[in-house]
Amino acid sequence: MPSQIKIPTFPWPGGKAALSTYILQHIPKQGRKFIDLFAGRGNIILRALYEELEYEQWIVNDILTAPFFRALQSHGGTFIAGNKVHAEYDRCAELKKQGDPYALLMEPWLCYNGGTYEDNSLRGDGGGKRSAESHTRHVRMAHKLLCEKNVKITALDWLDCLKSVELTSDDSVTMDMPYIGSDPGAYSSESVCPTEVIEQLRNAPYRWAFCEYPQPLYFATLGEPVYKKEVQLRATMLRHVRETRTECLWVGGKSSPSVTVTLPTPVPEGRNDAYYKSLSVEGLLKEIQDCIGSITYHRNQMNREMRERLLPALVELRKRTYRKSPGFYVSLAKIGLNADTVRQWFYRSNTADEAIGLLEETPAESVMREHRDGQSPEELLLEHADRMAKAILAGKLMHAKKLASQYLETRNEGQVRTEPEAA
DSSP, rough: OOOOOOOOOOOOTTTOOHHHHHHHHTSOOEEEEEEEOOOOOOOHHHHHHTTTEEEEEEEEOOOHHHHHHHHHHGGGOOOOOOOOSSSHHHHHHHHHTOOOHHHHHHHHHBBBOOOTTTTTBBBBGOOOOOHHHHHHHHHHHHHHHHHTTEEEEOOOHHHHHHTOOOOTTTTTEEEEOOTTOOSSSSSSOOOOOHHHHHHHHHOOOOEEEEOOOOOOHHHHHHHHEEEEEEOOOOGOBBTOOOOEEEEEEEEEEEEEOOOOOOOSSSSSOSSSHHHHHOOHHHHHHHHHHHHHHHSSSSHHHHHHHHHIIHHHHHHHHHHHHSSSSSHHHHHHTTTTTOOHHHHHHTTTSSTTHHHHHSSSHHHHHHHHHHHHHHHHHHEEEHHHHHHHHHHHTOOOOOHHHHHHHHHHHHHHTTTSSOOOOOO
């Protein structure tokens, strides 16, 4: 089968097929080990292999997609894509449960946005117009590149992957982790703790390239990105909607100039309940904003910071803005924060439950907001149930429990009635 492509690519929620060339411009052209840590469908490492970067060992790691790469290595050379029809989608979805290589190789072509059978439906026109013949060529070329360099495939937690190899300044790591606050479907944005990633990057003995949206947390700790680009969000590419995002790229490590960030004292003197009560709303927002730069990334230090400074400021801000305009979430947005970002900071900390409780809307707030939007009580309850189901399917059990408690509380207190009152 004659090849009509240069570089094999595969769709994936948040995949870096279009940006891989810019990422590799900031990676050394040669070295000891090259690790694609959150590989997705492998668009970064496949381009690196095609461009013949000279590394002694290649590692592609992803908990979700490692079986796809193993199928590429073992069966990609003889693969022939079938038809993109509902019957084939249903058949392959069942075959994947048995680890069938053909089904794994069909997945990025059949599933919407290149996702998974478990979380994405049949692709259709909105997911691209690649033909069966074209997908076959991409698979076969990817097979050739992986086999030529004997790429090692792992399915480890990202920290376990880094700890499993001794990395030096001769090694390079690309990190395209789940973005804060994103909802890609195939994986959860809360599966990785950003503060742990930052701690790793700031002390990395290796060269690294890190991708994210322009989050204040990363600007405060990693400095200015070396590259920014506004991109079309493919999952929302509708006829009348052109949603865009700004992709950012940070680089660092022992082989590049380090970023110097001056951090204030983690917990200044006098931070007690009386101090926070004395602050205005603007003062509380300034205190929270200062915490972005003052959080250090040793785990005990970070937990102490959250407990002794940031959490009380958030609690007091919530009290001050309750049922007022602007409210709690709008006030946080003024300093570039949202609930998802702050929730991530508390991930695995001993104040996680308290923080999650704080950052979730109360039933009363939810009811008020939904009724302002003109929803009926029945519609409100159904939407709340949908949020619970979505949280459970995404593995956000603490969030799901909180939503369930709010649901029952709302029903029991009669704030929302499923039956109309008697005249």
